[in-house]
Amino acid sequence: MIICHDVHKHFGGFHAVDGVSLEIPAGKITGLIGPNGAGKSTLFNVIAGLYPPTSGRVTMGGEDITGLPPHELFAKGLLRTFQIAREFSSMSVLENLMMVPGNQIGESLWSTWTNRSGIAREEERLRAKAEDVLEFLTLTHLRDERAGTMSGGQKKLLELGRTMMVDARAVFLDEVGAGVNRTLLKTIGDAIVRLNKERGYTFCVVEHDMDFIARLCDSVIVMAEGKVLARGAPAEIIRNEQVIEAYLGTGLKNRVVAAGPAVLGATAP
Numbered sequence: 001m002i003i004c005h006d007v008h009k010h011f012g013g014f015h016a017v018d019g020v021s022l023e024i025p026a027g028k029i030t031g032l033i034g035p036n037g038a039g040k041s042t043l044f045n046v047i048a049g050l051y052p053p054t055s056g057r058v059t060m061g062g063e064d065i066t067g068l069p070p071h072e073l074f075a076k077g078l079l080r081t082f083q084i085a086r087e088f089s090s091m092s093v094l095e096n097l098m099m100v101p102g103n104q105i106g107e108s109l110w111s112t113w114t115n116r117s118g119i120a121r122e123e124e125r126l127r128a129k130a131e132d133v134l135e136f137l138t139l140t141h142l143r144d145e146r147a148g149t150m151s152g153g154q155k156k157l158l159e160l161g162r163t164m165m166v167d168a169r170a171v172f173l174d175e176v177g178a179g180v181n182r183t184l185l186k187t188i189g190d191a192i193v194r195l196n197k198e199r200g201y202t203f204c205v206v207e208h209d210m211d212f213i214a215r216l217c218d219s220v221i222v223m224a225e226g227k228v229l230a231r232g233a234p235a236e237i238i239r240n241e242q243v244i245e246a247y248l249g250t251g252l253k254n255r256v257v258a259a260g261p262a263v264l265g266a267t268a269p
């Protein structure tokens with residue numbers, strides 16, 4: 001379980017995250033939603049070690065991980081993906097996956113002279129693992145394509161695949177559905193559910209598409225203006241008046257309740 005204890009992140013006088021305490025239960029899929037500028041990405045960045053918090057603590061499984069750099073969190077199995085997928089565009093899809101695990105034997109110049117068979121075995125192991133990941137994500141047909149030629153949605157699947165090359169425990173996904181077509185979004189959603197059910201991944205998902213959140217998440221945390229506004233099952237959250245007001249303003253709330261969840265899926269004004 002990952003717990004934020006009264007986390008603050010200030011940029012000058014601006015309180016982007018303003019006293020957030022929340023729990024992300026192990027082995028569950030938790031949604032993090034809120035209007036634009038609510039502080040979701042900033043909180044992700046604090047948890048994933050990209051920003052030190054101004055104050056407060058983050059723990060994982062009882063261990064204090066506050067302010068640890070991303071590579072140390074990566075080694076502990078905590079990974080964050082980005083709104084814009086980052087791939088090595090001139091390398092093949094397969095090579096992008098094989099790049100992920102750090103400290104490969106072949107990375108040291110000395111070992112390239114002294115341990116050639118060890119390097120070959122390591123490469124074979126990585127290749128087999130990458131092939132498994134491609135099959136899991138239904139990307140095998142793209143294995144030799146240059147990653148830069150993939151569609152936005154395929155790049156997001158590849159990013160999910162990169163988390164599978166290491167023993168991830170907790171994965172933070174930032175707007176994995178943004179700009180992705182419905183078919184690929186379903187593939188991404190299915191992969192998340194399978195990783196959760198079959199491999200025990202813990203997920204925390206920032207997403208504006210409420211249908212996607214409702215399909216995937218066990219519970220949803222709502223942030224607004226740097227604070228936690230509400231927490232509950234997706235069905236409760238889409239009917240929570242405070243949440244609707246935070247997204248759209250009081251005057252529109254009756255229309256939202258009548259229209260159902262998809263309206264919350266629209267990017268807030």
Ligand SMILES: Nc1ncnc2c1ncn2[C@@H]1O[C@H](COP(=O)(O)OP(=O)(O)OP(=O)(O)O)[C@@H](O)[C@H]1O
Binds near residue numbers: 034039042
């Ligand atoms: N590095 C920064 N310096 C100054 N202000 C920042 C910085 N990063 C974020 N902010 C501000 O903090 C607030 C919260 O931004 P954040 O990106 O965390 O919101 P968000 O909930 O993820 O929004 P969105 O859904 O639009 O991605 C915004 O007002 C943003 O302008």
